[in-house]
Structure formats: structure tokens, C-alpha cells
Amino acid sequence: MKIILGSQSKGRRHVLESMGYEFGVMSSNIDEKAIRFNDPQKLTIALAHAKADALLPRIQEPALLITSDQVVLWNGKIREKPVD
Numbered sequence: 001m002k003i004i005l006g007s008q009s010k011g012r013r014h015v016l017e018s019m020g021y022e023f024g025v026m027s028s029n030i031d032e033k034a035i036r037f038n039d040p041q042k043l044t045i046a047l048a049h050a051k052a053d054a055l056l057p058r059i060q061e062p063a064l065l066i067t068s069d070q071v072v073l074w075n076g077k078i079r080e081k082p083v084d
Contacts, residue, residue, distance in 0.1 A: 006055045006067035016066075028054040028067070032081070040078055044069045 003023035005012060016023050028051040035050055037043040047069035055065060072079040 002061060002063040004055070004059065004063050004065045006051050006065055012066075012068065023066075026055050026058065028052075030054050032069075038078075040071045040073050043078065044071055 003016070003021055005016060005023050005025050006028055007013075008025070008027050013025065030047075030050050032047055032050075035043070035046050037046060048067045051067040051069070052065055055067070059065065
């Protein structure tokens with residue numbers, strides 16, 4: 001079965017590559033700033049689901065789609081993704 005990583009993250013690519021998996025990469029291009037939760041767990045789950053929802057209609061063959069997200073919590077505040 002085809003594996004698709006629904007992320008542009010170099011770190012996530014490295015994890016799959018280091019495990020020996022062959023996979024394709026797709027970008028969801030969602031507006032992550034439009035999805036807001038104060039709870040970091042709810043936020044990461046919502047972002048991962050939004051990425052999958054954006055990508056699923058573009059996948060035409062059976063595949064395992066992997067989407068995820070992460071946030072940094074510092075002093076009780078969710079820190080945004082760095083610009084570069």
C-alpha cells in the first residue's frame with residue numbers, strides 16, 4: 001500500500017526515511033492560524049484532522065495517509081510556528 005506523508009516537515013520525513021519506508025509527500029496548504037484552541041492537545045488534533053480533510057479528496061488510490069502536528073507550550077502559552 002502506498003504511504004503518503006501529509007506534511008512538509010523535514011523532521012517527519014527523516015523519521016520515515018530512517019525507518020526504511022518509501023513514501024510520497026503532499027502538502028495540505030491549510031491556514032493553520034485559522035484553527036485555534038487554547039488546549040495544545042485539542043489544537044494538534046484539530047490541525048492533523050484539517051490536514052487530512054484537505055488531502056483526502058486529492059488521493060485517488062488506496063493509501064495510508066499520515067498527518068500530524070505539534071506545538072510548543074512555554075510558560076502556559078502555545079508558541080506559534082517560527083517564520084523561518
